[in-house]
Amino acid sequence: MIDVAFTRADLRPADVAVVIDVLRATSTATQALAAGYRSVLCVESVEVALTLRGPGRVLAGERRCVRPPGFDQGNSPGEAAHCRGDELVLATTNGAPAVIAAAQSAPLVLLACLLNLDAVVAALEGADVQIVCAGTDGAVALEDVYVAGRISARLRGRRTDAARVAERVARSYPTALAALAQSAGAEAARAAGLAGDIDDCAAESTLDVVGRVSAAVDGGVTVDRCRVPSFSA
Amino acid sequence: MIDVAFTRADLRPADVAVVIDVLRATSTATQALAAGYRSVLCVESVEVALTLRGPGRVLAGERRCVRPPGFDQGNSPGEAAHCRGDELVLATTNGAPAVIAAAQSAPLVLLACLLNLDAVVAALEGADVQIVCAGTDGAVALEDVYVAGRISARLRGRRTDAARVAERVARSYPTALAALAQSAGAEAARAAGLAGDIDDCAAESTLDVVGRVSAAVDGGVTVDRCRVPSFSA
Numbered sequence: 001m002i003d004v005a006f007t008r009a010d011l012r013p014a015d016v017a018v019v020i021d022v023l024r025a026t027s028t029a030t031q032a033l034a035a036g037y038r039s040v041l042c043v044e045s046v047e048v049a050l051t052l053r054g055p056g057r058v059l060a061g062e063r064r065c066v067r068p069p070g071f072d073q074g075n076s077p078g079e080a081a082h083c084r085g086d087e088l089v090l091a092t093t094n095g096a097p098a099v100i101a102a103a104q105s106a107p108l109v110l111l112a113c114l115l116n117l118d119a120v121v122a123a124l125e126g127a128d129v130q131i132v133c134a135g136t137d138g139a140v141a142l143e144d145v146y147v148a149g150r151i152s153a154r155l156r157g158r159r160t161d162a163a164r165v166a167e168r169v170a171r172s173y174p175t176a177l178a179a180l181a182q183s184a185g186a187e188a189a190r191a192a193g194l195a196g197d198i199d200d201c202a203a204e205s206t207l208d209v210v211g212r213v214s215a216a217v218d219g220g221v222t223v224d225r226c227r228v229p230s231f232s233a
Numbered sequence: 234m235i236d237v238a239f240t241r242a243d244l245r246p247a248d249v250a251v252v253i254d255v256l257r258a259t260s261t262a263t264q265a266l267a268a269g270y271r272s273v274l275c276v277e278s279v280e281v282a283l284t285l286r287g288p289g290r291v292l293a294g295e296r297r298c299v300r301p302p303g304f305d306q307g308n309s310p311g312e313a314a315h316c317r318g319d320e321l322v323l324a325t326t327n328g329a330p331a332v333i334a335a336a337q338s339a340p341l342v343l344l345a346c347l348l349n350l351d352a353v354v355a356a357l358e359g360a361d362v363q364i365v366c367a368g369t370d371g372a373v374a375l376e377d378v379y380v381a382g383r384i385s386a387r388l389r390g391r392r393t394d395a396a397r398v399a400e401r402v403a404r405s406y407p408t409a410l411a412a413l414a415q416s417a418g419a420e421a422a423r424a425a426g427l428a429g430d431i432d433d434c435a436a437e438s439t440l441d442v443v444g445r446v447s448a449a450v451d452g453g454v455t456v457d458r459c460r461v462p463s464f465s466a
Contacts, residue, residue: 004373006239006243006373006395006398007242007243009240009242009243010239010240010242010372010373136394139243139393139394139395140237140239140243140393140394140395140398141394142394142397142398143394145394145398160372160373160417161369161372161373161374161375161376161378161416161417161418162239162372162373164375164415164416165239165373165375165378165398165402168401168402168405168406169398169401169402169405171405172401172402172404172405173401182397183394183397184393184394185394
């Protein structure tokens, strides 16, 4: 079954959970893995991230869109494209907690965005999947629903009404950028001077990398690179 | 603000909550008020309904789409169009509980469907509103999202991403019947031999009646006719 969770409140058990926070956490995490980071540690809070400082670790993330004090960089995929260490510790408001929550409802959790759209679709073929929109502060985020619909539309199999809704939304926009730009998340990004991130996150299938949760750690989960699509096997 | 709750899990405080279970509870309740019932008592369970038998009361509802044992009629708007008493006691799986839940998050709760679309829109103009999709067993129901989008698209004011999602869905279907017919709810109705109800519920703005929660009672809420749109005043 192909299903979509519009927010974390809709999480249900599935073989695979695919988490989307296209503006910007899953875009940034995917970009980091493509850039050469061995892993991305998604953590539940800025405070947890600060306790994890250590050799080879780069602290990235945001609170209200901007880089928290004491962090090395923000939550921009452009920053993550320059590999500055071994592990990116990522603390964000919605995406990182969504990845952590999804890891409690599915044995396999993948991180999706537009940058790795083709790779995600290839990894999912044939799976019982719930596509999980991170949303914003518990509310539905248009940009995540859009990406969920783009993924769902390319998967074979029965689908829930939630998946149909997402597909309808995706189909209604001429371009990914048009969808992303109309969202409240984009409005917040522009207000924070991060309009360039919207364009960066709207690029499609430029990265052949899918992040996968590989382990739970205190206060977070480790995401590493799942180069060979594992589920289609 | 114009907002949409895709399921009851997304309920939030608002000036007005507009509850939709277009297949079929809010269609049936609206039809009952238009047919001459003084009120519709939405109750939380079949068991509660059975305790409420009394003079002038007609028991209507469903479990798995069909009329429960001991009930006078099912949850079809066609049945509710024939007034057989003073009060319709309505016990349904999703819609009646959604109305009850909404009454705990908003001071004014209205019942919407396609049958009273124009009347609902007229009643809502200018309000801070959350349109609440009843959904199906906690999951998103396409048909309710469709109607939410139809309503939202006609209201002025700022809107949330959830409202944008619903509007995109609504705009993507050529007709209401096309949207309703594609839903899992319609599939269930057809399987139960109730395909005619889908057509009945897809008729637009044929009734100038909006049901409004007027009182809480043990195990439910009373809905009566709000003939004059109250919120636009």
